[in-house]
Amino acid sequence: MDTCEIAKDVISRLRENVAALQSAIRRRRKGDSVLESSVSDYIQLRRKTRKDARKLVAQLKQQMGNHNYKLPAADQGDDDEQFSAVIRVMREVNAASSCVLQALLSFVATPVFRREKKQSKWGIASKLVMTRKVAAVGCEVNEIQAADVALLVGEGEKKQFGTNELESVERCFKEIEDGLEGVFRRLIKSRASLLNILSQ
Template sequence: MAAKYQARSISLPSRLHPCAVKVEEELRKVKTWVSSSSSSSSVWGALLGLQDLYDSIDELLKMGSTQQVLSCPQNKQLVDELLDDSMKLLDVCSLAKDIALETQTHVGALHSAFRRRKGDSAMKTTTAAYISYRKKMKKEGKNLITSMKKMNEKFNSSPMQNPDNHLSSVVEALRQVCSTNSSIFESVLLYLTPLTKPKARGWSLVTKWVHKGAIACESNSAMNEFENVDVALSSVVEEMEVEKLQVAQRRLESLEMAAQEIESGLDGVFRRLIKIRASLLNIISQ
């Protein structure tokens, strides 16, 4: 993800309010999160950083000078583009939240089935339902990631020509925030819906792992919580052994906590996107 950032400074004029400097600082912080590993903690940290970034953008939009330039009729097209971009990000954020919430629902059903142990048939049915759901989500996630890539290309290909101008500086800042947001959402979607099956640690080697007893080990650190659960559940489908069920349950607990964190982070970003969109609409209606 780090390669996506051809980091250019917003170059907000020093005469602006200190909150302009804060926007640059928050952008730098968030970009370090995005370039880190795709573990649940790094994804969650990136979402928290994105919330702080939007808080600083909100302060920038409250400045009288910012509202004055954005409310000018001749700048309506620029603001309309920003509103359109914010709507697209809201849509993706909402869909990612749904994935995290639905995952928690399926994990809860699996927990219940494993605890009650009403029979191998019931557990296999619940497990198969989760695996089917995951396949569907991976397909949906792939389409959303493609959309995020296109958004990023758009933002990075059209920098403002005069960053020393207040209008250009503000618009460039907002565009970079949108670009950063789209990259973070791409990371979130890649975490929630891994697109590829690991060549040396995924589905193709499940049977081999089972025979070697490797599946009974704790989580593979090379995989995230979703991938670890995918592998553990595939072994449960193969054979309902107590040890494998216990491993699957432990991994489901880790996945549930991770999904809750991601959903919470996305919810915070969603609320801030709504707030920024409302601020822009208020400005152009002045």
């Protein structure tokens, strides 16, 4: 549950940052330092989020791989079949929730495209083209990576400076945020049910 709540907060921060960046793009003027600052803030947050998400994924994997990690179990002498069934279901819920969270966090933890000091915007664009070619044979370029490249390649005079990609990313973050909220509520219900059973 804690990991789910942290993941939800991470996604919320990203979505708010994307919304602020979109607002800066709509209001921008030529040579606008606010836009440059907003893009820089977004890329910085992406890097921090990637690092945090990878840590959370590692923690989840460790929990699932740790044979000593168990939900509260019945006393050794307890043969209550109903109680054992509840424990089994709770373990399954825990495993399923962990898998969902790992998938969502892995999506957020995609590498951040960045421009090297001597790299032109077309060098970055060619990176994306190559990545898309790789995607055609099995890997996937997600909306977050496409937005990274659009922001780095985009030219100040272009009205559609990364706008479409950012809208797509914001929609993704909103869907993920809503999904995590649903998972979080179900986990709370499951925990309450288990505590209720244990107290009887």
